[in-house]
Amino acid sequence: MRLLAALILLVQAPPADKWEKEIAAFEAKDKEKPPAPGGIVFVGSSTIRLWKTAEDFAGLPVINRGFGGSMIADSARYAERVVIPYKPRQVLLYAGGNDISSKKTPEQVFADYQAFVAKVHAALPETKIWFMSLFPTVKRAADDDKVRALNALIAAHAKSNPRLGFIEVASALSPDGKANPENLRPDGIHLSEKGYGIIAPIVKKAIAP
Numbered sequence: 001m002r003l004l005a006a007l008i009l010l011v012q013a014p015p016a017d018k019w020e021k022e023i024a025a026f027e028a029k030d031k032e033k034p035p036a037p038g039g040i041v042f043v044g045s046s047t048i049r050l051w052k053t054a055e056d057f058a059g060l061p062v063i064n065r066g067f068g069g070s071m072i073a074d075s076a077r078y079a080e081r082v083v084i085p086y087k088p089r090q091v092l093l094y095a096g097g098n099d100i101s102s103k104k105t106p107e108q109v110f111a112d113y114q115a116f117v118a119k120v121h122a123a124l125p126e127t128k129i130w131f132m133s134l135f136p137t138v139k140r141a142a143d144d145d146k147v148r149a150l151n152a153l154i155a156a157h158a159k160s161n162p163r164l165g166f167i168e169v170a171s172a173l174s175p176d177g178k179a180n181p182e183n184l185r186p187d188g189i190h191l192s193e194k195g196y197g198i199i200a201p202i203v204k205k206a207i208a209p
Contacts (some may be wrong), residue, residue, distance in 0.1 A: 009162055013056055015046040019056055019067055019070065019073060019074060019078065020101065022067045022079055023067070023078055026065055026081070026082055027081065030085070033087065033194075034097060035061070035063050035086050036061065036207065037086060037087035037088075038061070038088065038089050039041065039061035039063050039086055039088050039089070039090075039206055040057075040060060040061055040062045040063065040065065040090045040091070040092065040207055041062075041063045041065055041082075041083050041086055041088040041090070041091045042062055042064050042065065042066060042085055042091075042092045042094075043065045043066060043079075043082060043091065043092070043093055043094075043095075044066050044072075044092075044093050044094035044095035044100055045066060045067070045068060045074055045076050045094065045095040045096075046066065046068035046069060046190055047066070047071045047094050047097075047099065047190060047191060048064060048065075048066025048092075048094050048095075049064070049065065049066030049068045050065060050066070050068070050086040050190060050191070051064065051191075051192065052196070054180070056196065056200040056204070057200070057203075057204060057207075059111070059167035060204070060207070060208065062124075063088070065082040065083065067082075067095075067100060070095060071095055071096075071098050071102070071104075071109075071112070072093070072095045072096055072109060072112040072113050072116055073112040073115070073116075074095075074116045075093060075095055075116055076112060076119055077114065077117045077149065079120055079123075080119075080123075080136070080163075082096055083120055084119075084120065087124060087175065088124070088131045089126075089127060089128065090126070090127065090128045090129075090130065090207055091120060091127055091129045091130065091205065091209065092130045092131075092167075092192075093113075093116065093130065093131050093132070094128065094132040095132070095149075096109050096113075096134050096150055097134055097137070097147070097189070099112065099139075099141070100143045100147060100150065101140055101143060101147045105146070106146050106149040106150040106153055107153070109150050110150060110154060110157070113131065113154055113157075114157075116129075116130055117164065118173065119189060120179065123158070125163075126163070127163070128163055128164070129164055130164075130165040130166070130167055130207065131154050131164075131165070131166050131206070132167045132169055132199075132203065133151045133154075133155070133166065133167065133168050134147045134150060134170065135169060135170040135173045135174060135179075136170065136173075136174045136177065136178055136179040137179050137184060137189045138179045138181055138184060138188030138189075139187065139188035139189045140188075140189065141178075143182050144177070144178075145156060147170075151168075151170065152194060153164075154166060155168070156168060157163060165206065167202060167203055169188075169198075169199040169202050169203070170185045170201075171197055172198050172199065172202060173191075173195060173198055173199065182194055183195035183198060191205045
């Protein structure tokens, strides 16, 4: 009976937090060398995690807190641990592709974006929050219309608040609106070095003092 009870508890137990290791690693790194306040936090999914931000934004106080495979709701959930403690003057968020791919509607993802903004601004009302536009990919071409819809929702919303910003990179990566394989890795989703080379100057122009 005890064994059966233990098995039932095991089945009913909530799944382990899939991001806890990565978030804890960020916190451990911060204890060793705390970032100075007033920097620029890059947060979001794999496009952020894989970005060599220290190289592309040399001279700027960029803190990379991307965790691969995450959604906007995850960035909102962990904002108290990977955004707010740094008291950044700017935040750049890039996520949403995984959300759309998981069958969330643009409206649902937009609501998650608003939740992220609300949480950050509740603690840091003067911080500027940028959203970098999603871009077409080869592997997720079926999601292109929804991606454009989400971009449009966030871009329009950002115009209503001077503490928000929208950085358009999709048109530079895909002038014809379709994914350019040369700007992506072989997986057909993530940016290649060439892709990052295209968007880095656009982002730097927006966030540089």
